[in-house]
Amino acid sequence: MEPSIKQLFTNTGYITLFTGRFFKEVFKPPFQINEFLRQCYAIGFKSLPLVTITGFIMGLVLTIQSRPTMIKFGAESWLPSMVSLSLIREIAPVITALICAGKIASGIGAELGSMKVTEQIDAMEVSAINPYKYLVVTRILATTLMVPVLVIYADFVGIYGGYVGYNVHGNISMYRYFSDVFEHLEFLDVLPAVVKTFFFGFFIGLIGCYKGFNASNGTASVGIAANSAVVSASLSIFIIDMLAVQLTDLFF
Template structure:
């Protein structure tokens, strides 16, 4: 009994040590990003390329999920609102739910799956095949070329993808409403726009910058620090998705609390 307790205590201590060690390393990694991002030379070409890969190439996935989000949300909410005779509130409810919460979180989670794992696997594979070392011995800063560009790209592309998903979700909502009813597009859109205020859009957009930053940073951190061996590439990708997804929920929780406090 005593031995089991000691073993449990030791495993908890080890787990806590590793967790705090990881948090420390991620913090150092992030602080290196802020140091490197302001220092020239700037890898503009690579940044544009990454924006294209992360932003433009994610559009089909974001379009489909954004549309389904709006459609399903409308179809699922309709019966409940109908019970209270509040069907006319459907456009406002769908728009507010999408813009404030559903579109940012779902889009960020999808990007965590697609982008963060992609970055983790790509950099992990470059690490184990010594491509990062090759850059370093050629006197090229791999952190600047690979990490800074990717984090900047995710930080600016994820908010744009979320705004795009908001729009597509609203269109999905319009189609959802018209499955069981007949609402004019002009009337639907005016009701949507009337219900949205600055305090709905601003905090929701601000938190997407943080989502983007963490998606990029965690993917890069996991890939850049992959151990040697091909197995670690899979681990880096997997761990990037899990950690990025978890961080999205934590950021969202903090953002909601701050919004409640200040707006």
């Protein structure tokens, strides 16, 4: 067997065991509520400025770029609903998740990697503290909860950015714009998009924790863990999105 293929199967086995341990530990007391809330604040609230800027620019640029084509086909009145559906179904979830992969997964990987290198995780085990429960479970739960919240927030900011972009060359009231948006928006447009963001958040937290928790000795491994976490989390987002689109098309 080729070394690269053997390494692939080995890594797959390790991350499967790591994931299985999460589902085993998450239901066992004691529950680290304070650390979980602290991670929700660090992951969710501190990401709001970046998500706000990105969401607004997404809606603004998409509207400005789409408007000439819509005018050419005499469908300018469909621009608010088209932009909102594009944002909610696909663009906002994927772009926001990629931003979280870059910011959150790398941060978790670097933080846990540095703790591994400086033997802080070993010290927690000596102190009768379960480091997996305290460090890994809380972070995975926080990302699983916070990424969908950030995506929903990005949806609204992006739709408002579309309103601003529409008024760059046109003139429409906010009431009429949002009426057009919600008139063509259905529950089945929102549900699949929100559900897949929970998987985005879970894998962002899982991969970031796995890379950091299993970092090698040496300071260079911290950077390697952070970089590897971003690449792997971003790739997982695209794979999950591809599967979600296929399942949505099949069942809805």
